[in-house]
Amino acid sequence: MRHPRTSRLLSTLAGLIIGLAASASGAFEIEDHRLYPGTGETVIRVISTADLAVFEPFLQTFQEEQPEIGVDYTVVSSVDLHAAIQEGASFDLAISSAMDLQFQIANDGGARAYRSQATDALPAWARWRDQVFAFTAEPAVAVISRARFDGLPRPRTRQELIALLRERPEIFAEAVGTYDIRVSGLGYLFATQEARNSDIYWRLSELMGRLGTRLYCCSAQMIDDVATGDLAIAYNVLGSYAAERIARDDRLEILELEDYETVMLRTALIPATATEADGAALLLDRLLLEGLRQTEASWALPPVSAADDPGATAYGPIRLGPALLVYLDPLNRESFLGAWSDALVQ
């Protein structure tokens, strides 16, 4: 819709490539890919933004229960995932952390409706039109390097964080990392939602810009650099990834910021282009079972119950609804990226 001609061309191209090579690798950059063959002929093609390291335990559990079903797992960025589905690439399940982009796919008619006991068990705010289903609730957090923060007080609010960054430029210059929201769909979602909630976001961004903040595409790299001490602090990192790393890496620490929290819902949908919708439904049901579990343990991705009902508290998870389309509007995106660049990329 934004670039109709290009879209049509790309989708034709993608269709051609898929048709010829039986693989959907033309229109987007594959970050990782693995095939988990099953004993039968069915192979579910999953396109996802979740790293294999995080998702593999779940896929193995699924295959223990359904050994005949194979899973072809492709990791791409959330922007590429959105573009691929919008352009008609054929996948059976799309899993993304960028809920605004997932919402847009469904809104534009790119998702199939599916109902089962598992989807009905989800709270109403965690699904939309029986097409988009949330199976995690993950906060954006700040991760700090224990070594670089040695002797420093731990700020408890963003106001205190700003004060600390201002007071100790010698520690934080070139040592603050955050998402490059121009390339990361999730980073853009976090940024827009935070900017909507509080003006502190812009003050923090300007300060980070002055400190020469380093921009990243993905949470994993940011966490890596905090671990090595290259970064003192990474702001707006996926909490689930950070928690998973901290469990086996004591150089890291999550900064508990108590003023507010941006919580994202990781969502799955069955694209309209799916060819193995039945298999995808099995995988989706299993995924929702994981999302409905009552303990946070057993998997790195926290269940939906980790979030409060968005109606009950002021800072519940980001709402699945048409408001998500607002920041996807090209004019809004242009203007938001302009303001963000002015603040951060000075």
Add this chain to the structure above:
Amino acid sequence: MSAAARVWLGSIGRRLTVLLAVIAALLALLSWWMVTSFAREAAERTQDNVLIASATTIAEALWSEQDAIRLELPYSAFAMLDAIGEDRVFYRVATADETLTGYADLLPPSLPAAPGDVAVATLTYRGDAVRLVTVQRTVLAGQRPVTVMVSVAQTRSGVGAISAGLSRTAALLSFGFFLLAVGLGAVATRSSLRPLNSFAGAVARRGPSDLRPLRREVPDELSPLLAALNRLMDRLGQSIRRSEEFIAEAAHRIRTPLASVRAQAELALHTVEKDGEKQMLRRVIRAVDESSRSAGQLLDHATVSFRADALARDPIDLADLAGRVTASLQPTAEMKDIALNLDADGPARISGDAVLLESAFRNVLDNAIKYSPEDTAITVALDGENGHWRLSVRDQGRGFADEPLPELKERFRRGRNVAQVVGSGLGLTIAEDALEAHGGHLDLTAPKDGPGACVTLVLPAS
């Protein structure tokens, strides 16, 4: 009318209940349909208003920077669309020449006529029916006014869900009202028909000869029926009385000349000497006697009918009465050498009309004498049991023929074995009528030990 229709419509109560139920069903359906269409209308208007608010919010956010028209979509413009339901949302902001942002192929079929107007349309977009609202605003870009159209569209499943939910509730409520109306209708029908039923019951409870007017409080609708019924009974009573008076008068007028004919015949009997002539005169005298007796019975019958309407309640000793009547009929019995045995010890107290009861007993005893052969005995016995007195007359005559005994008590009905005996057939009728007026009855039995008949007058003791 078919059989089934008769079952349902043959009764006013059922007819009313069925009609009320049909009316209630129609009203319930009508109210359900109305609530459903109102709910749909209300939900649609709500959606329209939210869409207009959303489009207006977007239009208000337009501004110009030098020559370019700029827009930052307000968050609230789309957040408010969430209120209707989980519906897909499409939008387009465009000038006459180009689409500024949104879905370029979302083309409104009509445009607002003037700034401030709103164009609303329903169309199919991307496979779903959508409601589309378009507002327009003129923005000054540089020196040039540019008209910008803002269209916001939303699918209608939320509207459908809201109105379907309300429609279900309305259906339940309407069904509840229907059941309530049927129940209340049945109660109302029964209560309306109660005076009619009690009126019918009062008429049915009447005795066969009770022709007094009905004195009851009836609803206005029934008073013509009551008046007509009372007039009918009044006319019937008058007519019966007139005919009885006529019979009594006729009997009386016949008896007097008959007495004089008999006296003349008696005289003539003493003056003629030829046996043939004596025989002829005796036959004349017997015929006159029978005629006189029949006339007497007609008179008795009329008396019974007349006196039974306003029955006297005098203390009477039944033994005394039996003795008197037996004594009075002694000469008649002696003429046929019949022995009258009286076995009645008093007192046997009853209350009633002595004239009627005498007449009843005399007719029974007279009958017995008449149908008894010469040189036999008739036994009159009085005994009491179970609060009743039984005065029985047993003869040694021919008894009753083999026929249903109750029929013998009907007016002018005579037994099949009464050839050669003159009679009117009124005797037992008079006795039965008189006894019934006193709350008693007449028993006809054939004794098992021997010939003859036994007629018993049964009367309640006082």
